[in-house]
Amino acid sequence: MNFLAKVLTIVWKDVLAELRTREMFSSMFVFSLLLIVIFNFSFELRVDNMAKVAPGVLWVTFAFASTLELNRSLSLEMENDCLEGLFLAPMDRSVIYFGKMLGNLIFISIIEALMLPIFSVLFELNLIQPSLLLTIFLGTAGIAAVGTLLSAIAVNTRAREVMLPVLLFPIILPVVISAVRVTGGILDGLPLADLAHWLRFLIAFDIIFLVVSYMTFDYVV
Amino acid sequence: MSRRFRLHDFVNWLSGLAMIGALYLVFLYAPTEATMGNVQRIFYFHVSSAWVGFFAFFVTLVAGIAYLRAGKRHWDIVALSSVEIGMTFTAMAVITGSIWAKSTWNAWWPWQQEPRLIMVTILLLLYLAYLMLRAFLEEEERKARLAAVYGIVAFASVPFTFMSIRWWQRLHPVVFEREGIHLAPAMLVTFLFCLATFTIFYFTLLLHRTRLGTLADEAEGLKQKLRSQEGG
Amino acid sequence: MIQIQGLAKSFGHTFALQGVDLEVAQGEFLTIVGPNGAGKTTLLRILATLLRPTRGLVHIDGLDLASRSSEIRRRIGFVSHQSLVYANLTAEENLRFYGRIYDVPVLEERVGMLLNLVGLEGRRHDRARTLSRGMQQRLSIARALIHQPSVMLLDEPYTGLDQQATEMLRQLLQSIITESRTVLMTTHNLERALELCDRLAILAKGRIVYETQKSSLTLADLQQAYRRHVENRLTRAEGQA
Numbered sequence: 001m002n003f004l005a006k007v008l009t010i011v012w013k014d015v016l017a018e019l020r021t022r023e024m025f026s027s028m029f030v031f032s033l034l035l036i037v038i039f040n041f042s043f044e045l046r047v048d049n050m051a052k053v054a055p056g057v058l059w060v061t062f063a064f065a066s067t068l069e070l071n072r073s074l075s076l077e078m079e080n081d082c083l084e085g086l087f088l089a090p091m092d093r094s095v096i097y098f099g100k101m102l103g104n105l106i107f108i109s110i111i112e113a114l115m116l117p118i119f120s121v122l123f124e125l126n127l128i129q130p131s132l133l134l135t136i137f138l139g140t141a142g143i144a145a146v147g148t149l150l151s152a153i154a155v156n157t158r159a160r161e162v163m164l165p166v167l168l169f170p171i172i173l174p175v176v177i178s179a180v181r182v183t184g185g186i187l188d189g190l191p192l193a194d195l196a197h198w199l200r201f202l203i204a205f206d207i208i209f210l211v212v213s214y215m216t217f218d219y220v221v
Numbered sequence: 222m223s224r225r226f227r228l229h230d231f232v233n234w235l236s237g238l239a240m241i242g243a244l245y246l247v248f249l250y251a252p253t254e255a256t257m258g259n260v261q262r263i264f265y266f267h268v269s270s271a272w273v274g275f276f277a278f279f280v281t282l283v284a285g286i287a288y289l290r291a292g293k294r295h296w297d298i299v300a301l302s303s304v305e306i307g308m309t310f311t312a313m314a315v316i317t318g319s320i321w322a323k324s325t326w327n328a329w330w331p332w333q334q335e336p337r338l339i340m341v342t343i344l345l346l347l348y349l350a351y352l353m354l355r356a357f358l359e360e361e362e363r364k365a366r367l368a369a370v371y372g373i374v375a376f377a378s379v380p381f382t383f384m385s386i387r388w389w390q391r392l393h394p395v396v397f398e399r400e401g402i403h404l405a406p407a408m409l410v411t412f413l414f415c416l417a418t419f420t421i422f423y424f425t426l427l428l429h430r431t432r433l434g435t436l437a438d439e440a441e442g443l444k445q446k447l448r449s450q451e452g453g
Numbered sequence: 454m455i456q457i458q459g460l461a462k463s464f465g466h467t468f469a470l471q472g473v474d475l476e477v478a479q480g481e482f483l484t485i486v487g488p489n490g491a492g493k494t495t496l497l498r499i500l501a502t503l504l505r506p507t508r509g510l511v512h513i514d515g516l517d518l519a520s521r522s523s524e525i526r527r528r529i530g531f532v533s534h535q536s537l538v539y540a541n542l543t544a545e546e547n548l549r550f551y552g553r554i555y556d557v558p559v560l561e562e563r564v565g566m567l568l569n570l571v572g573l574e575g576r577r578h579d580r581a582r583t584l585s586r587g588m589q590q591r592l593s594i595a596r597a598l599i600h601q602p603s604v605m606l607l608d609e610p611y612t613g614l615d616q617q618a619t620e621m622l623r624q625l626l627q628s629i630i631t632e633s634r635t636v637l638m639t640t641h642n643l644e645r646a647l648e649l650c651d652r653l654a655i656l657a658k659g660r661i662v663y664e665t666q667k668s669s670l671t672l673a674d675l676q677q678a679y680r681r682h683v684e685n686r687l688t689r690a691e692g693q694a
Contacts, residue, residue, distance in 0.1 A: 004315050009553045017541040020580065080581075081535035085596070087503060088537075092528040117398050146374060153367045157357035166353055170346045171374060174381035194546045198388070205381055216370045220288050361465040445466035 002148070006091055008166060010099025011106070017076060024072045028065050028111045035061045036115075036122060054123045055183035059139070059176050061115065066143050067106050067165050070151040073104055083221065097148060097217040101210075105144040112136055114125035125187060132186050139179035139201040143172050145206060152220045180201050224377035232425040239418040243411075246430075251411040252332040253402025260324040261318050265412055269419035270314035271341050275379075277423060278344065281351075282376040285369030298434035299357070299427070300372060306426045308348040310419070314341045340383050347375045454479040454635055455500065455604065460509035461659075464494050469495040472500070477652075479603075484646045486675075487656035488683055493639035494533075496656070497608045500637070501531040513604060527555070530597030532607045536589040537596060540582040544573050544592050547581055548599060555600035565593040571625060587618025591625060598629065605629065607638040609643050611657040623648055634688035643675050657683045 008164040039057045075117045077083040077100075084212050086096050116136075120127045147168055185195045192199075247265050254261035280303040288296035318338045323329050332339065354371055360366040455477040462470040469492045469645045477483045489492050500511065502522040504573075508582060511518035513525050538547045545564060552560040571591040581592060590610060597605065605653045610626075611619055626649055630636060640646050646653060646665065648674040655663040655678065 006242060006554055009550065010661055013542070013550050016546060018540045023563055034396065044251070076539070076541075079540055081533065084503060084533070084535070085537035086552065088501060088526060088529070089532055089551075090523050091555075092553060149370070149374065153371060156363060157354065159357055162239040163354065163357060166350050167371060168345055168596065170350060170382075171378040173479070174341065175384040181389065197561055201381075201385065201388075208377065208381075209374075212374060216373055218294075219366055219370050312564070442466045 003092070003095060005097050006095045006100060007099045010086075010096065011192050014073065014100075015104040016039075016134055024069060024107065025111070028068050028073075028107075029114060030075065031068055032061050032065045032111060032115050032152070034130070035064060035118075036118065040122060050123045051125055052109065052184075054119070054127075054187065056123055057123075058119060058127075058183060059180050062108075062140070062164075063116075063143070063169070063172065064137075064174060065111055066147060067168060068142070069107050069111070070104060070144075070147045070168075071109070071154070071161060071164055073100060073148075074151045074155045075160075083144045088126070093218045093221060094214055097214055098101040100152075101144055101148040101213075104148055105141060108140050108144060109137070127187075129186060131192055133181060135179055135186070135199065135202070136180045138176050138199065138206060142175040142202060142206045142209060143168075146171055149217055149220065152217065159193070173206055175202065199207045227430065234430060236418075236422045236425040237416075239421050243418040244414050246414055248413040251408050252405060255410075260320070263321055263324075265415040267314055267321050268412070269415045270310045270317060271337075272416055273419050273423045274307050274311035274314050274341065274344055274419065277310065277349070277427075278305045278372075278376055278379070280427070281307065281372045282351070285372035288365055288369045294361075294365070294438065295431075295435065297369070300365075300369065302427055302430035302434055304348055304351055304372075306423060306430060308345065308352070308421070309342060309346060311345045316344055317413065333390060336383075336386040338388050341381075343382055344372035347378075351375065366385070407448050409432055454512075454514055456510075456512040457500075457635065458510040460491075460496070460499065460511060461500060461507050462504065463507045469661055470499075473656075473659070474656065475661060477533040477634055477635050477637055481652060482638070482650045483652045483654065484650035485637070485639045485654050485656050486609045486641060486642060486646045486679065487639070488644060490658075491656045492646060493641075493656055494608055496533070497533075497606050497637070497639060499608055501529055502526055503531075503596060515532075527600065527606045528602050529606060530600070530602035532590075532593050532597045532605070532610055534612055536581070536593040538581045538589060538592050541580055543578050543580055544568065544584070544595075545577040547592065548595060551596050552599050557600050563599065567598060570598075570628065571595045572621065578593075585618070586612050587621060589672055590614065590618070590622060594625060603634055605634060605636045607636070609640050609641060610638065611642060619645070642662075643679060644672060647672060647675060654681060655682050 017116075023179070034132075036057070039053075039061070044052045045058070074083075084097075087093070118128050147164075149169070150167045151164055154167055157163045174213045178201050182195045182198045182202075186192075243265075246328050247262050251262065251265070253259060281300045282298045284300035284303060288300065297435075315338070318335070319329050320342060322331050322338055326334050332336070351368060351371055355364050355368050358367060455475070457473055460470055460473040460475075461468065473492075473496065476481075485493055485496070496503065499506050500513065500518075502518065506518075512618055512664040513530055515527075515553060516525050518525060538544075539550070542550065545568065548564045548567060549560060552564060557563055565574075567575050571594060573584075573588060573592060573595070576588065581589060584592065592598065607626075610622060614622060616626075621646050624644075626636075626638075630649070638650070651667055651671065653667055653675070654661050665678075
C-alpha cells in the first residue's frame with residue numbers, strides 16, 4: 001500500500017472514531033457558540049459597526065476552536081499508547097504527520113463550515129463568499145500544519161491544554177493578522193487584487209511550515 | 222585548565238573595557254539629539270539589546286539543529302544559555318523601547334507607529350514559551366529534543382511575524398516618518414560601538430553560562446553514580 | 454531469531470541496560486524474569502525499534518537493527534502493558550486498521566481468523582472501550598499477530614489479569630507458538646515464567662545474571678536461583694552502605 005493510502009487510512013480511522021462518539025464535534029461546536037455569544041455582548045456595548053469587529057471575532061473563535069481540536073486529536077492517540085502502535089508499523093513517520101494533519105484540517109474546516117452561517121446571521125453579513133472561503137482554508141491549513149507538530153510536542157508535557165496555546169499562538173500570529181486583514185478587506189468590498197499580497201503571504205506560510213513541521217516531526221515523536 | 226581560564230579572563234576584560242567605552246560614547250561623546258534631547262540616548266541601548274535578543278535566538282536555532290543532528294548534550298546547554306541571556310536582553314529591549322516610544326510618540330505603547338516594539342515583545346513571548354516548555358517536561362533527553370524543535374519552528378516564524386506586522390501597520394498612515402539610519406557621524410560611531418560591545422558582552426555571558434551548565438551537568442552525573450553505587 | 458551483543462542503554466546519567474548479551478534461536482521461547490527496574494521493558498522496547506540503544510549490536514532474523522529497522526518492523530509483533538487499541542473503534546475496526554498499515558493481504562479473512570483465535574468473535578462489533586482488561590489484552594495480541602510476525606515480543610502480558618483471564622492468556626500463548634516463531638516474554642511472576650518457555654534468563658540491574666534451559670527446572674529451583682542472584686545482591690549491597 002502506498003504512502004497516500006496509508007495517510008488516508010489514518011484519516012479514516014480518526015473520522016470513524018469521531019463519528020462514534022462525536023465528542024470532539026460537540027465540544028468544539030458548543031465552545032465556538034459560547035465564544036460568539038460572549039463576543040457579541042462584549043463588543044456590542046462599544047461598537048456600532050459589526051463589520052469592523054467581525055473578522056477579529058471570527059478568527060479568534062477559529063484559533064481557539066483549533067487548539068481544542070488539535071489537543072483532542074493527539075489525546076486520542078495517547079490513550080492506550082496508540083501512538084506507539086503507529087510507530088511499530090513499517091512506514092515512514094511522516095505518514096503519521098500527514099495523516100494527523102489532514103485529519104485536523106478536515107475537522108477544523110467542518111466546524112468552521114458550521115460556524116459560518118451562524119456568524120452570518122449574528123453579524124448580518126454575508127460570510128459565505130468564495131474568496132472568503134479560500135482565505136479561511138489557507139489560514140486553517142497553516143494552523144493545522146504547524147499545530148499538528150506543536151500538539152505532538154505539547155502532549156508530552158504535564159499541562160498540555162495550556163501548553164499548546166502558549167506554543168501555538170505566537171507562531172500563528174502572521175496567519176491571524178493576514179486572515180483578519182483579508183477577511184476585513186473582502187467584507188469591505190475590496191477587489192481581490194488589492195489583497196493578493198496577503199494571500200500569497202498565507203500560501204508561503206503554509207508551505208514553509210508544512211515543510212518545517214514534516215521535517216522535524218520525526219524528532220518529536 | 223589554565224588555557225581556558227585565560228579565555229574567560231580575556232573576554233571578561235574585553236567586555237568590561239568595551240562597556241566603559243560604550244558608556245563614555247553614549248553619554249559624553251555622542252551629541253545631544255535636536256528634537257528629543259538626552260532621552261534619545263536610550264536608543265543606543267535599545268537597539269543593541271534588541272539586536273542581541275534576535276542574535277541569541279539565532280544561536281539557539283543553530284544549537285538546536287546541532288543537538289538534533291549530533292545528540293551531544295553540550296549543544297542543549299548552549300541553546301538554553303542563549304535563551305536565558307537572549308530573553309534578558311529582549312526584556313531590556315522592550316522596556317527601553319517603551320521608554321523610547323513614550324518620548325517619541327508620547328504613548329507607552331503606540332501600536333500603529335512602532336511595529337518593531339510589537340515584534341520584540343513577540344520575541345519575548347517566544348522565549349517565554351520555550352522556557353515554559355522546558356519547565357513542563359521531565360526527562361532530560363526529551364526536554365532537549367522538543368525544545369530544539371520548538372526553537373527551529375519559533376525562529377522560522379520570526380520573519381513572517383515581522384513582515385505581517387509591518388504590512389499591518391502600513392495601512393495606518395504614520396504622521397511623520399522616523400529618521401532611520403540618517404544619523405550624524407558621531408552618533409553612527411556610538412551606535413556601531415554599542416552594537417559591538419553588546420555582542421561581545423553576550424558572548425561573554427554565553428561562555429560563562431555554558432560553563433556553569435556543563436559543570437552542573439557533571440555534578441549531576443557524579444551524584445547519580447554515587448546513588449547507584451550505594452544502591453548496590 | 455534474535456542476537457544481542459553488548460547492548461547498553463542510558464537515559465541521561467542512568468544506565469537501564471549495562472551490557473546484555475543474549476541469543477534466542479528461531480522457534481525458541483525465552484522468558485526473562487527480573488525485578489522492577491531491571492531493564493526488561495527497556496530491552497523489549499529496543500528490540501521493537503521504539504528505542505535506540507546507546508551501545509551494542511542487535512540482529513533480528515539476520516537484519517541489523519540500526520540500519521534495517523523498517524524491515525524488522527514487518528517481522529515483529531509487540532505486546533506491551535498498554536493495549537495499543539483505539540478505545541472508540543470496534544475490535545474488528547481496530548484489526549482492520551492495523552492490517553491496512555501493515556499491508557496485510559486478504560485482510561477480512563485474516564481479521565475473522567484472528568478474532569476467532571483470541572476468542573473475541575462474539576465481540577467483534579463492540580467498541581474496544583467496552584471490553585474487559587483481559588479481552589483487551591487478547592485483542593492486543595491479535596493486533597500484534599495481524600501481519601504474521603516471525604518474532605513476538607511480550608512485555609509482562611499477565612499484568613492486571615485475574616485468574617480466569619490469566620488462564621485464557623496462557624492457552625492463547627500456547628497456541629501461537631510455532632516452529633518458526635521466536636517468542637521473547639518478560640514477567641516478574643516466576644510461576645508464569647516457567648509455564649511456556651524453552652529457556653529462561655534473569656535480568657537484574659541491566660545485566661543478564663543467570664541463564665538456563667527450562668527442561669528440568671522446578672519452581673523451587675527457580676525461586677532459589679532468583680533469590681541468590683537478585684535479592685541477595687541487593688541485601689549485600691545494602692549491608693555495605
